[in-house]
Amino acid sequence: MMASRRRGRGPRRERSPVATVLSWLYALLLAAPIYYLVVSALKTNIEIFIRPFAIPATWLWENFATAWNSAALGRALLNSVLICAVAIALTLLLAVPASYALARGEGRLSRIITNAFAAGFLIPPFAALIPTVILAIHMGLFFTREFQMLYLPASALPLSVLLLTQFMRTVPRELVESAALDGAGHWHTLTRVFVPIARPGIVSVMILQLLTFWNEYLFSLTITGTAPATRTVQVALPTLISDSTNYGVLAAGTVLTLLPVYIAYSLMSKRMQEALVAGAVKG
Amino acid sequence: MHLKPLRRHVPLTAAIAFTFVLGACSGGTDSPEASDDSPASTTETQTPDTDEALTEDTTSSGGALNVVTRWASGSPEAESQQRVFDAFTAETGIALEITEGLETIDDQVETMVAANQAPDLVIVNLFDKTLGWLDAGVTVDAEPYLAEWGLGEAMKPDALDEWRVGGEPDGALQGLPFSGFSWPVWYNTDLLAKAGVDAIPATTDDLIAAAEKLRAAGSDPLVVGGSDWTGQKLFYQIAQSYTDPAAMKDVMSNGGYCDSESVMKGIQLFTDLRDAGVFVDNVAGLTADDMYAIYYSEKAAIMSAGSWAYAGAVDAGTGVEERTTLGGLGIPGESVFDKPSSLQGFTGVGFMITKQGAQPEKIDMVRQLVQAFYEDQNVGDFITTASILPPVTGDFASYATNPLLAQALDLDSIVSYAVMPDVWIGSASDPIIAVLAGAYGSATPDAICSGLDAATQG
Structure with missing residues (x-):
């Protein structure tokens, strides 16, 4: 009876106990810092340093309100959301058509341009900081959010274009020819054929760049500045550090800054997984 | 601050x-x-x-x-x-x-x-x-x-x-x-009394004896951030025990630690205190935040911390401020200080x-x-x-x-003030902290002085 049931379900791969244990250990390894951060957000300094992994003796929920008010996190979150939204929109606006052109181009020029985008990886962000600051000053955009909205897409284009180009190259030639026979121009071919098929890739780029943009610190600190009106959440957080830092409040502030990006990732992660799986199958 | x-x-x-x-x-x-x-x-x-x-x-x-x-x-x-x-x-x-x-x-x-x-x-x-x-x-x-x-x-x-x-x-x-x-030394008088130390240590010998008793009683002795600026200040406080202020300022500004007999004597005193167990175990890896937490939770009986920490002590909620007496660091014989030393600036x-x-x-x-x-x-x-x-x-x-x-307002009458190093060591501050992290570990006086000279002279 049991045997027939097993046959009915098809062949079943036995899971190695070692693999299970290792998987759980890996999961714990990833969960430990998150647990530490969350419990620290509810503790006093003494508890954080003396009993770092213990459950809080007294749950200090007020740490969240203190962090929110002290660092003006509400405004900083809005600034970060605004900068990220505009930067993501600009990135896609530029990267999708560029990728389409490169994916359809087959000549030497196309390869040269693709390689030029790849060369963007060779420039370390630190090396670009000084010229970028000079550029911001000369553009009259120093200490503004607007410059960051322009700079972030520029920095994200190499990876975005290369990723999307690879996705778009998987579009079957027959589909493109069929669309052409139906009289579709470049715009319709891009929006009706390439974008729907490359949608998982677009979502992947969105998630990857959103994480990058959200966590960006160095350029935000140097160019956007620390004024409450313009600073991002990553720059606002360090204002909670002082000669007598309340680490519970700092951890609470960190949790608050992580939440938006966690929610965004949760909403888009399914698409990203689809994209990764699609890539694996097609590869 | x-x-x-x-x-x-x-x-x-x-x-x-x-x-x-x-x-x-x-x-x-x-x-x-x-x-x-x-x-x-x-x-x-x-x-x-x-x-x-x-x-x-x-x-x-x-x-x-x-x-x-x-x-x-x-x-x-x-x-x-x-x-x-x-x-x-x-x-x-x-x-x-x-x-x-x-x-x-x-x-x-x-x-x-x-x-x-x-x-x-x-x-x-x-x-x-x-x-x-x-x-x-x-x-x-x-x-x-x-x-x-x-x-x-x-x-x-x-x-x-x-x-x-x-x-x-x-x-x-x-x-x-x-x-x-003000930058006094904090003494938890309850812990000292439990260890059998009845008076605030006035000399380095008293300090060593107190550390031994505290360790025997299960308490940590003197805690400081050995890897940061708090350790740096305490080191200089001890190192200038035998050197007059003018000479110390010159050494801090221009180097010459190894060449100064009195400064070397002070550095030797520091390593003697370290080796006698005056500092808590693993002090070289501690930061100021560790120091506050360890002292406020009453695991250590002595701390060197400034007035910016007074509010934090009360906020900690352990009542440690009521059991704390502020004073200076015990001094050795032949010291240039006539009272236990402290810092202010x-x-x-x-x-x-x-x-x-x-x-x-x-x-x-x-x-x-x-x-x-x-x-x-x-x-x-x-x-x-x-x-x-x-x-x-x-x-x-x-x-x-x-x-x-309120206690600190009376410090002037019970302590001697050592030279605050900040202005004199200037931009060498960070490299010096790196050298002194080793000093709180196991570095010898010669290694410490040569490290300080190298850091000061760039």
């Missing part, structure tokens, strides 16, 4: 700042166009549209001051500071555009100067790169304003001298001191006036803001909220509501 060299991107931001300051100081900020530029950053005090702020010319708008402050939102001083700002704007109608300086405040200001968006006033501690701002032309000599603004008489001469170039009475005044600090936070702020259209507004900070009730507010040591004379005893601060 004091010197906390936390820097994540120092090398890079320093490179930017250096690049620009070179350019700016070669004439950029001197031009009328540069000096009239308005900063873009604003706070709740006045929040103009960013784009407008960028192109705004403050000489035409008037009534706005751009201030960069070391007291960021998370610091206890920020509350008092905000009260001063709010009252100032309400009374004068002058809007304040506040930029919170983070751990890289010196780099932030230098970048602003380079971008022709120099602030008018910088509220910052005197350390490392800020020590070079007057020479670099970022700030101006504050001496002329001292008498003109009616601050000269009330200001303590010692506090002013610490802000003068070279610490000399005739040196140019780099800024106006505001936030001083006024290089905490002060007001540095930039070239931009010294412009005729700005200086009167700067004056009004600076004077507001020095009003008795505002100084008192800072004393109550953040336990600062005021640089001005006056009766502020009623503001010292913190029990530890």
Whole structure:
């Protein structure tokens, strides 16, 4: 009876106990810092340093309100959301058509341009900081959010274009020819054929760049500045550090800054997984 | 408030700042166009549209001051500071555009100067790169304003001298001191008594004996941040036990630790104390935050910490402040100190006036803001909220509501003050901390002195 049931379900791969244990250990390894951060957000300094992994003796929920008010996190979150939204929109606006052109181009020029985008990886962000600051000053955009909205897409284009180009190259030639026979121009071919098929890739780029943009610190600190009106959440957080830092409040502030990006990732992660799986199958 | 060299991107931001300051100081900020530029950053005090702020010319708008402050939102001083700002704007109608300086405040200001968006006033501690701002032309000599603004008489001469170039009475005044600090040794008398130590150790021999008894009783002895600025200060406090202040300042400024017999004797004393178990185990890996937590939780009986920690001790909620007696560090025989040693200083936070702020259209507004900070009730507010040591004379005893601060007011009679190293070691501070982390480990006196010489001489 049991045997027939097993046959009915098809062949079943036995899971190695070692693999299970290792998987759980890996999961714990990833969960430990998150647990530490969350419990620290509810503790006093003494508890954080003396009993770092213990459950809080007294749950200090007020740490969240203190962090929110002290660092003006509400405004900083809005600034970060605004900068990220505009930067993501600009990135896609530029990267999708560029990728389409490169994916359809087959000549030497196309390869040269693709390689030029790849060369963007060779420039370390630190090396670009000084010229970028000079550029911001000369553009009259120093200490503004607007410059960051322009700079972030520029920095994200190499990876975005290369990723999307690879996705778009998987579009079957027959589909493109069929669309052409139906009289579709470049715009319709891009929006009706390439974008729907490359949608998982677009979502992947969105998630990857959103994480990058959200966590960006160095350029935000140097160019956007620390004024409450313009600073991002990553720059606002360090204002909670002082000669007598309340680490519970700092951890609470960190949790608050992580939440938006966690929610965004949760909403888009399914698409990203689809994209990764699609890539694996097609590869 | 004091010197906390936390820097994540120092090398890079320093490179930017250096690049620009070179350019700016070669004439950029001197031009009328540069000096009239308005900063873009604003706070709740006045929040103009960013784009407008960028192109705004403050000489035409008037009534706005751009201030960069070391007291960021998370610091206890920020509350008092905000009260001063709010009252100032309400009374004068002058809007304040506040930029919170983070751990890289010196780099932030230098970048602003380079971008022709120099602030008018910088509220910052005197350390490392800020020590070079007057020479670099970022700030101006504050001496002329001292008498003109009616601050000269009330200001303590010692506090002013610490802000003068070279610490000399005739040196140019780099800024106006505001936030001083005392830096005593904290003794948990309950833990000492439980270990059988009936009196605060007055000599290094007493200290060693107390450490032995404390360890035997299951308590940790002296805790300090061996890997940061707190350990650095304690080291210097001990190392100068046999050296007169003038000679010590010279060694701190120019090196020569290994060549100075008296300094080497002090370094030897430090390693003797270390090897005798006076410091807690693994002290080389501890930071100031570890130190506070260990002392406040009453695991260690002795700590070397400044007045900025008085409020934190009460906030910790363990009642440790009631069992703490402040004093000095035990001294050896033949010491240059006649009483247990301690530190104090006024290089905490002060007001540095930039070239931009010294412009005729700005200086009167700067004056009004600076004077507001020095009003008795505002100084008192800072004393109550953040336990600062005021640089001005006056009766502020009623503001010292913190029990530890109240104790600290009597420190002068029971301690001798050692030379505070900050001004003298200057920009070598960070490399010296790295050397001293080894000193709190197992480094020999010879290794320590040669490391300090190398760090000092660059």
